Amino acid sequence: MRGKFIVVEGLEGAGKSSVIQLVVEALEAAGKTVVTTREPGGTPMAESIRECVKHPWEEQVAEETELMLMYAARRQLLVNRIFPALEQGQWVVGDRHELSSLAYQGGGRKINQATMQALSDITLQGFTPDLTLYLDVDPQTGLERARGRGELDRIELSGLAFFERTRARYLELAARDERIITIDANQPMAQVHQAVSAQLQAYIR
Incomplete structure (x- = not known):
């Protein structure tokens, strides 16, 4: 049987890493073989692209x-x-997928929908995750958490207005797709994990 693709999404500081670990443990407890990935990245070439994207170039990086x-x-x-x-029947847990591009580049960078759709058609050819857990956090809160982890990368330095537009697009897209579950990530992490576990167990059943 074909495996399932579960994605965890959210702004910087939303708590994706700990939620991904929770999802992996829950799936393995349910007898699933799990593979984890991240975007951008996940393969040697894609990891090189990740470094390129996040690098603080002296030149302007066109949207x-x-x-x-x-x-x-x-x-x-x-x-x-x-x-x-x-x-091979494995379940894949992804740290980000296309929803990130739709929110960050489509919402945050204001790239038009036609351009987004053209690239999606070429690269994804209609492929979508089976389930997406969107961790919704206030941008100011998320950025403060991210700063606590260390130096910010090029995208994390895009400014509060950028992340407010990104969050607005996330919420807009989540409201239109029943496969995207929104979790309040402003609350304490224990409560976030409890909410995620409830949604995940319902999905597995």
Whole structure:
């Protein structure tokens, strides 16, 4: 049987890493073989693209350049890791997927929908996650948490207004898709984990 693809999404500081670990443990307890991935990244070539995207270049990085790099890395990950794992019946847990591009580049960078859709058609060809857990956090709170982890990368330095637009797009898209579950990530992490566990157990059943 084909495996399932579960994605964890959210702004910086939303708590994705701990939630991903929770999801992996729950799936393994349910007898699933689990593979984890991240975007951008997840393969040697895609990890190199990740470094390129996050690097603080002295030159201006065009919004479209950033977008195309994201989708290029995504295609590499799909072809080399996600598709093979799913075909083998493994469950894949992803740290970000296309919803990030729709929110960050589409919402935050204001790239038009036609451009987004064209790249999606080329790289994903209609492929979508089976379930997405969107951890919704106030941008100010999330950025404060991210700063507590250390130095911010190029995207994390995009400014509060950028992240407010990104969050607004996340919420807009989540409201339109029943496969995207919104979790309040402003609350204490124990409560976030409890909410995630409830949604995940219902999905597994």
